[in-house]
Amino acid sequence: MTDLEQYLHAYFTFDQDDLVKVSALFKKKTLNKGDYFLKTGKPCNQLCFIQSGLLRIYADMDGKEVTQWISTKGYFVADLSSLLFQTPSRWNMQALTNLEIFVIERAEYNRLGEIIPKWPETEKLFLAHCFTMMEDRIFSFISMTAEERYQFLFEKNRELFNQVPLQYIASMLGMTPETISRIRRKQLQ
Amino acid sequence: MTDLEQYLHAYFTFDQDDLVKVSALFKKKTLNKGDYFLKTGKPCNQLCFIQSGLLRIYADMDGKEVTQWISTKGYFVADLSSLLFQTPSRWNMQALTNLEIFVIERAEYNRLGEIIPKWPETEKLFLAHCFTMMEDRIFSFISMTAEERYQFLFEKNRELFNQVPLQYIASMLGMTPETISRIRRKQLQ
DNA sequence: CCGTTTTCTTGATTTTTATCAAGTAGCTTG
DNA sequence: CAAGCTACTTGATAAAAATCAAGAAAACGG
Incomplete structure (x- = not known):
């Protein structure tokens, strides 16, 4: 069982049959450190599941990069509004490390409801989550x-702090x- | 046509037939200023649409109230995670003014998919939005x-500033x- | 309409955080 | 290994925002 299947099973409680059907629609891909999964302004035509590695989601504000989120193993990632409404992406998504992902194309993604009857319900709960x-946040x-925000994130997501530039x-x-450097010093003492 | 129907029509592009079916499931209610639509810790069993008035969503942090959002005419409101996952509500929701709302019970809400075939798709897009x-935010x-945050909200939601305690x-x-008082003074000059 | 309560404003002060500048540590690579 | 990066730290200073305290304005209720 791939991590994707394990995740689908654990998170969505898919049965074996659905698992096989769904994961068949995802294609494995790798990105090298520094590669982009998505760039601001482009349409987002894929949803990806992160198998391993780190993906940074950020916006470029006239030269100054603002990091919105860093996605790790076990996350689904896409520019949701771009994927669903076909608007231009608002985020850049760049591999911080070498990255293994499973990718589903928009067309396939939109057909999930036909393949798995309970998909719409599942998707609703996922979006609500x-x-x-x-x-x-x-x-x-x-x-x-x-x-306090530093503490909060540190408690919840400790691994991030070893792997990601501060x-x-x-x-x-x-x-x-x-x-953040000063907060960290205080924590250590 | 009620405001609810107009909104459903405009936002979800429901046809006349669907409109009638859906809006029949909502019941009109009024709340007086100060009344609670929902309290922290209770299950959220209803989704409401605001016809008129203001509803404040806030958390009580050991005596200190933190306002998460203020909903106005034309918004749907619920504690989504409580409504869908039956967890205790995280927010208090209190009428800041007398309030006219349309309310749908959870059971009815969950049956919308059976009544209107395209509801799951509509709901997905709504959640994504x-x-x-x-x-x-x-x-x-x-x-x-x-x-800048003050400016941003002021541009987008000017009515709020007349009606809501600063x-x-x-x-x-x-x-x-x-x-906020000092920022406002600067703006006026 | 008057007293009471709530909301808003203002000033003084402190705390928090950003900015600027310089230096250090750790990698990477030829 | 040395040169060059990049990430991180540190200190000094400035700016932003919070806190505390008092007073003004507005809204509310009898």
């Missing part, structure tokens, strides 16, 4: 200091590299 | 100063009432 995580910006983590927490 | 708005916290707007922008 994503939405809820976003709510939590917004709440962290409203109600926490920089230091400046990107700083950016996704809405602070500067200097600030 | 919500998700995208959340992404934008997160991005505003990462990449903007307090003053302290709530401050909270949803992640700043103090004093800060």
Whole structure:
């Protein structure tokens, strides 16, 4: 069983039959460190599942890069609004490491409902789950200091801090590299 | 045609037949200023559409209220994760003014797919749209100063500023009432 | 209409965070 | 290994925003 199948099984509780049908629609791909999965302005025609490696999602604000999120093993990634509404992508998505992904084309993705009857329900719950995580993240910006946000992410996602340049983590927490460096020093003492 | 029907028509492009079927499932209700539509910890068993008035969504952090959002006319509101996963609600939802709403019970809501064949697709696009708005909001916290966030909201949602106590707007922008007061003074000059 | 409460404003001060600048540590690669 | 990167740290300073405290304005209720 591939990681993709394991994930689908664990997260969506697909049975063996559905698993095979769905995972057949995904194609394995690799990206090298620095390669782009997606660029701002282009249409997003694929959804990807990360098998291994790190993918940074960011926007370029007149030369200044703002990191929105870093996706790790076990995440699905796409520019959702671009994928569904065929609008231009708002994000760049670049491999921070060599990357193994499973990719499904938009056309196939849109046909999932025909192949697996319970897909629409599954998809709804998945989107709702994503939405809820976003709510939590917004709440962290409203109600926490920089230091608390750092702690919060560190508790939840410790692996990230070994693997990712701190400046990107700083950016996704809405602070500067200097600030995160000082917070980290305090934590160590 | 009620506002609910107009909205469903405009936003989801339902035809007349579907409109009638769907809006029949909603029941009109009124809340008085100060009443709660939902309280933290309770299950959210309804989805509501706001016909008129203002609904404040907030969390109580040991006595300190943090406003997550203020919903106005034309919004659908629920604690999505509670509604779909039957978990306890994370938010309080309180009427800031007298409120006219249309309410659909969870059971009915879950049956929409049977009644309207294209509902799952519609719902997916709706959730994706919500998700995208959340992404934008997160991005505003990462990449903007307090003053820029104020401007951004003011441009997009000017009516809010006449109708809502400024302290709530401050909270949803992640700043103090004093800060928003000073920003506002600058804007006027 | 008057007193009460709530909301908003203002000033003084402190805390937090950003910015600027310089230096260090750790990789990478010819 | 040395040169060149990149990431990270540190210090000094500036800017932004929070906090505290007091007063003004507006809204509300009898």
